[in-house]
Amino acid sequence: MSKTSEKIAEFIESHPTLNTCALAAENAIKKPVFGCQDCGQCILSYTAFTCPMRCPKEMRNGPCGGTRADGHCEVYPDRYCRWWLIYERAKKLGRVKKLRKLQKPVDRRLEHTSAWLNVFAGRIDPPSWGRE
Amino acid sequence: MLKSGSNLEKLLRAGHFVVCGEMGPPQAADSASILKKCGYFKGYVDAVNLTDNQTAIVRMSSVMSSYFALQGGVEPIMQMTCRDRNRLAMQSDILGAYAAGIRNILCLTGDYQTFGNHPDARGVFDLDSTQLVQMVKKMRDEKKFLCGDEMKQEPRMFIGAAANPFAEPFEFRVMNLAKKIEAGADFIQTQPVFDIPRFEKWMNAVREEGLEKEVHIIAGVMPVRSVKALLYMKDSVPGMSIADEYINRLEQIKDKEAAMEEGVKIAVEIMTRLKETPGVAGVHIMPVMWESVTPRLVEEAGLLPRPVAAEETEGKEQGTMCDVGCRM
Structure with missing residues (x-):
C-alpha cells in the first residue's frame, strides 16, 4: 500500500x-x-465474495474434480461446492475474469x-x- | 530443448498418440506385485501412473512404487496429492524421486480422507493442485525451492495435472485448465470418459481457447468388468458422467465372461473415438484392479507397436536420463 x-x-x-x-x-x-x-x-474480491477456505480441501484456485451434478460438494453432499457458488455468483456480479488469477500458497x-x-x-x- | 527428457515427453513432442497405463501400489510392504504388473505394461504403454494412496487408502508410497516400476522396465508417472504432505515433504519427495530416475509427475489434490480407510486422519491440503504444479515448475525452471532458496541440481520433471470435463461447474472447468497451464502443466490427464458428447463439448471449448496447443491432453479410459462398476460410478462417484448406452449394453448381458468381453469392447470403442478427436494427444488406461487387460486394449485399439522415442542430441542430461527412463 x-x-x-x-x-x-x-x-x-x-x-x-x-x-x-x-x-x-x-x-x-x-x-x-x-x-x-x-x-x-483474504481473496474474497477475487472469488465473487464467496470464501474458498470453506472448501474442505481449501482450494483457492478452482474446484477439485468432485463437484456433483447438482452443484453440491463431494465431501458434504448437503452443501454447495464452494467453487460452484463462486462461479455462479461471479457470473451474476460480472467478476468471472477475476477467477483467472493464480492464487499463491497460503x-x-x-x-x-x-x-x-x-x-x-x-x-x-x-x-x-x-x-x- | 526437452524439459525432462522422459519417454512420455519425447513421444508427445514428436506428435505420437501416447498410451499411459495405471497401477495401484500394493497394500503391503512388498515390491513383487509391482514388478509382476510391469509385465502387463512393458512394450504396451509409454508410461504408467503410480497412484498416491488413491481413494485415501494406504498403499506403498507412489515415490517408492515408481522406483520399483523403473526397475521393472516401465516409465513411471508419479502421482502426488496434496492430501498427505505439506510443502516441505512434497519438495523433499520430488528431490528423491528425481534422484531415483523418476521424470514424470502428476499433481493432484487428492481424494478426501474421510472416503478412505483412515477417515479419522487429518487432511493436509497445505497447497492446492495448481500451486503444486507451480512449485514443481519453480523447482525445475528456476532451480529454486518454494521459499526462494536455490538448489544445485534441479528435479527436471515433466509436469502433469488433472482435468475433469464431466463435473460442474462445466464452463469454469476450461478456465481451470487454463490456470493449470499458466501454472506450468506440460500434460493433462482427464477423468475416465464414459460420455463422449460431454467430452467433445469440453474439447470444443478447449480448442476455442487454443489450449490444446499449449498442453498435451491425455484422455482417461476405464475398462469395466460389469454393469455394477458403471452403476457404482454413476451413483456414488461425484463428478462422473456415464452414458446410459453403456449401462444398457452391459445390463443385458447376464454371463460374467461375456460382460467382461463387452466391457473390453466398450473401452476399445471409446479409445478409437478419442483417437479421432482433434486435440487429444493420447489415452490413459486406468483399469481398477484389472491391469492385465491393458495389453489387449492397446492391441485391439490398433495402438501397437508403441513408438520408440528418437534420441535428441541437443540439451543436457539426455544420456543419463535414457539409461533408466526409456527402456521399452
Whole structure:
C-alpha cells in the first residue's frame, strides 16, 4: 500500500488492545456475512465474495474434480461446492475474469490475523474492487 | 530443448498418440506385485501412473512404487496429492524421486480422507493442485525451492495435472485448465470418459481457447468388468458422467465372461473415438484392479507397436536420463 498505511498498521499492531479490536471488528463483519475462516489473506474480491477456505480441501484456485451434478460438494453432499457458488455468483456480479488469477500458497503465519491490517502493512496483495 | 527428457515427453513432442497405463501400489510392504504388473505394461504403454494412496487408502508410497516400476522396465508417472504432505515433504519427495530416475509427475489434490480407510486422519491440503504444479515448475525452471532458496541440481520433471470435463461447474472447468497451464502443466490427464458428447463439448471449448496447443491432453479410459462398476460410478462417484448406452449394453448381458468381453469392447470403442478427436494427444488406461487387460486394449485399439522415442542430441542430461527412463 503506502508508507502511511504501513505506519497505521504498525501502530495498531504494536498496541495489543487496538490489534484485538481491529481483528474483532473484521471478524464481526466477515464471519456472519462470508463465513470467514480467518486465513488472514483474504481473496474474497477475487472469488465473487464467496470464501474458498470453506472448501474442505481449501482450494483457492478452482474446484477439485468432485463437484456433483447438482452443484453440491463431494465431501458434504448437503452443501454447495464452494467453487460452484463462486462461479455462479461471479457470473451474476460480472467478476468471472477475476477467477483467472493464480492464487499463491497460503502463508500459514498469517492465519488468525487481520487481513485488513495485512493489506495495510503490505504483507498481502490489496483487494481488486473494480468490476471487469 | 526437452524439459525432462522422459519417454512420455519425447513421444508427445514428436506428435505420437501416447498410451499411459495405471497401477495401484500394493497394500503391503512388498515390491513383487509391482514388478509382476510391469509385465502387463512393458512394450504396451509409454508410461504408467503410480497412484498416491488413491481413494485415501494406504498403499506403498507412489515415490517408492515408481522406483520399483523403473526397475521393472516401465516409465513411471508419479502421482502426488496434496492430501498427505505439506510443502516441505512434497519438495523433499520430488528431490528423491528425481534422484531415483523418476521424470514424470502428476499433481493432484487428492481424494478426501474421510472416503478412505483412515477417515479419522487429518487432511493436509497445505497447497492446492495448481500451486503444486507451480512449485514443481519453480523447482525445475528456476532451480529454486518454494521459499526462494536455490538448489544445485534441479528435479527436471515433466509436469502433469488433472482435468475433469464431466463435473460442474462445466464452463469454469476450461478456465481451470487454463490456470493449470499458466501454472506450468506440460500434460493433462482427464477423468475416465464414459460420455463422449460431454467430452467433445469440453474439447470444443478447449480448442476455442487454443489450449490444446499449449498442453498435451491425455484422455482417461476405464475398462469395466460389469454393469455394477458403471452403476457404482454413476451413483456414488461425484463428478462422473456415464452414458446410459453403456449401462444398457452391459445390463443385458447376464454371463460374467461375456460382460467382461463387452466391457473390453466398450473401452476399445471409446479409445478409437478419442483417437479421432482433434486435440487429444493420447489415452490413459486406468483399469481398477484389472491391469492385465491393458495389453489387449492397446492391441485391439490398433495402438501397437508403441513408438520408440528418437534420441535428441541437443540439451543436457539426455544420456543419463535414457539409461533408466526409456527402456521399452
